[in-house]
Amino acid sequence: xxxxxxxxxxxxxxxxxxxxxxxxxxxxxxxxxxxxxxxxxxxxxxxxxxxxxxxxxxxxxxxxxxxxxxxxxxxxxxxxxxxxxxxxxxxxxxxxxxxxxxxxxxxxxxxxxxxxxxxxxxxxxxxxxxxxxxxxxxxxxxxxxxxxxxxxxxxxxxxxxxxxxxxxxxxxxxxxxxxxxxxxxxxxxxxxxxxxxxxxxxxxxxxxxxxxxxxxxxxxxxxxxxxxxxxxxxxxxxxxxxxxxxxxxxxxxxxxxxxxxxxxxxxxxxxxxxxxxxxxxxxxxxxxxxxxxxxxxxxxxxxxxxxxxxxxxxxxxxxxxxxxxxxxxxxxxxxxxxxxxxxxxxxxxxxxxxxxxxxxxxxxxxxxxxxxxxxxxxxxxxxxxxxx
Numbered sequence: 001x002x003x004x005x006x007x008x009x010x011x012x013x014x015x016x017x018x019x020x021x022x023x024x025x026x027x028x029x030x031x032x033x034x035x036x037x038x039x040x041x042x043x044x045x046x047x048x049x050x051x052x053x054x055x056x057x058x059x060x061x062x063x064x065x066x067x068x069x070x071x072x073x074x075x076x077x078x079x080x081x082x083x084x085x086x087x088x089x090x091x092x093x094x095x096x097x098x099x100x101x102x103x104x105x106x107x108x109x110x111x112x113x114x115x116x117x118x119x120x121x122x123x124x125x126x127x128x129x130x131x132x133x134x135x136x137x138x139x140x141x142x143x144x145x146x147x148x149x150x151x152x153x154x155x156x157x158x159x160x161x162x163x164x165x166x167x168x169x170x171x172x173x174x175x176x177x178x179x180x181x182x183x184x185x186x187x188x189x190x191x192x193x194x195x196x197x198x199x200x201x202x203x204x205x206x207x208x209x210x211x212x213x214x215x216x217x218x219x220x221x222x223x224x225x226x227x228x229x230x231x232x233x234x235x236x237x238x239x240x241x242x243x244x245x246x247x248x249x250x251x252x253x254x255x256x257x258x259x260x261x262x263x264x265x266x267x268x269x270x271x272x273x274x275x276x277x278x279x280x281x282x283x284x285x286x287x288x289x290x291x292x293x294x295x296x297x298x299x300x301x302x303x304x305x306x307x308x309x310x311x312x313x314x315x316x317x318x319x320x321x322x323x324x325x326x327x328x329x330x331x332x333x334x335x336x337x338x339x340x341x342x343x344x345x346x347x348x349x350x351x352x353x354x355x356x357x358x359x360x361x362x363x364x365x366x367x368x369x370x371x372x373x374x375x376x377x378x379x380x381x382x383x384x385x386x387x388x
Contacts, residue, residue, distance in 0.1 A: 023086045026059065027164070028157020030206050031213075041084040043077070051077065053215065059087050060216025063164065063173030089161040095169065107165065109134065109158050113151055115194050117162045119170070119186070126170075127188040130162045132204050133195025138229050140249070140262050142294055144328040153200040159207035163189060163217065189219060191226040192247070198231035198238065208242050221245075227292065232268040232276045239283035246280055247290040247321070248273070252300050253308040261300070274312060281317050288317035294325050295336035295344065306347035319354040 018024050024037055035052045043051055054072055058064045065087035067078045093106040093114060103119040115131035134151035136143075163186070167173055170185045189211060191197040197204045208224055211217045224244040228235070238246065250270075252258035258265040265273075277289055291313065295301050309320065322345055325335040336344075341357055348355035 019086065019088075023084060025157055026055065026085050026087045027065075027089060028155055028160055028203075028207065028210070030156075030209065031056065037085070041080060043080070055081070056213070057215050060164075060210065060213065061174065061218075062176065063167060065089070088157075089165050089168075090158055092165055092169070103166075103169070105162075105166070105169070107131075107162060109154065111152075115154070115162075117166065117193060119166050121185070125187045126185045127190055128163060128166050128186050129190050129193045130159060131193030131195055132159060132191055132197040132200045136195050137199065138196055138262070138264055140229065140251075142251070142261055142296060142325060142331070142333050144331070148194075150195075153203060154195070156203040156206035156210070159203060160210045160217075163211055167217075187219075187223060189224045190247075191224075196229055196231060197226050198228045198234040201234050201237060205237075205242050208244060222286075225290070229262050229264050230268050230273040231264070232272055235276045235280060236283060239280050239286075243284045243286075245286055245290070246277075246284070247292055248277065250291045250309075251294050253305045253312060257300055261294075261296075270312065274316070278316055288319055291318055291320045292323060293320055294323045295341050296325050297334040297336045297340070299333060301336040301340050301344055303343065303347060306344045310348060310351040310353065313353070319356070320348050322348075322355055322357045324357065 026034055026037070029037065031052055034055065035048045038048045038051055038055075039045055051073070055070065058070045064070060067073075067081040067085070067087070070078060070081075073081070091108040093108045095106075096104045098104070101121045105117045105119070106114055107117050108114050113134045115134055117131060118129040120127045120129065131154065133153050135148040137150040167186055172185050174180070189208075191204060191208075204226070208221075208226075211219050211224065212221055221243045222245060224242075225247050226238060226242065226244050227247040227249060228238075229249045235246070238244070249262060250258075251261050252265075253270075255265060255269050258270060268276075280286065280289055291309075293300070293309070313320075322341055324338075324341060325331075325333055327333075327335060345355040345357055
């Protein structure tokens with residue numbers, strides 16, 4: 001059972017590390033961390049909260065990261081900020097645009113490591129698929145990212161930075177004095193990129209709180225979905241400390257098959273996972289949980305699998321997203337035939353659950369679900385193997 005962490009402990013600032021020039025990056029700091037950093041830099045305690053609010057709005061509402069442009073701050077404060085701080089984002093190394101409009105960004109982090117971020121435009125929304133780790137530790141056998149070893153967790157700044165660089169690329173920051181635009185190009189965030197978000201909980205939590213802050217990016221928690229393979233001890237914390245929607249990578253209806261597809265199942269099996277999920281809608285005030293189910297030909301796509309899935313989730317407000325397997329070079333599985341997927345969906349639908357079949361997006365640029373993998377990390381492993 002997860003022991004709740006007291007709010008005052010969560011609020012304690014963690015001291016951020018400076019860059020090579022001794023400056024602290026303000027992007028990714030919580031409000032309290034930013035306030036503490038300003039005080040340490042010499043901003044009077046009595047002014048620090050107000051200055052934090054002003055800087056916060058410049059960075060996260062207006063998208064301004066040049067301190068000289070923060071015109072409601074005095075010249076002395078702006079000079080101090082420029083000397084002691086930066087407001088820096090990860091670097092976009094490359095951008096690929098699919099025939100369907102999907103954009104895949106290769107994003108370089110500190111240390112030279114890279115992750116992939118994907119923007120998916122739709123008629124009624126624009127969804128950004130965000131990474132939380134370089135590589136992944138879970139080794140799910142159907143996932144291309146799972147073939148890349150875990151290198152490190154991303155910082156909160158690197159996570160929220162993906163949202164900000166996508167807004168840069170889309171030209172979506174508001175313009176002072178211009179009419180307010182209600183329709184957003186980037187309206188939703190899904191933590192479904194590289195990595196397991198609940199294995200980097202604190203950074204993910206802080207980044208999502210920044211995205212939800214009403215004086216900045218101001219996305220509703222119902223516009224944010226965190227996808228987990230089933231890190232059971234962190235599920236209750238996700239509900240109470242983030243409160244976003246939850247998607248669970250289930251992908252199988254028996255422990256025997258899920259052990260093979262999603263190895264974390266050997267630690268927290270299906271029964272244990274579902275027991276932890278039953279309280280999530282109440283704790284997070286969410287309407288339902290989304291179960292993700294990749295359709296693998298002859299592996300998990302039988303009529304009996306569909307009926308067993310319905311029995312397993314009985315009593316949990318849920319939607320089942322059926323994901324046609326997105327193939328990648330060397331993949332050990334094949335996509336279920338379209339007729340088989342539709343039959344599977346029909347059984348679930350008749351049982352009373354929504355069972356949409358996800359339309360693959362960005363397959364031509366390897367941007368579809370389960371296909372993300374850093375080309376740089378792949379090349380590093382190839383070089384290491386060649387010299388080993």
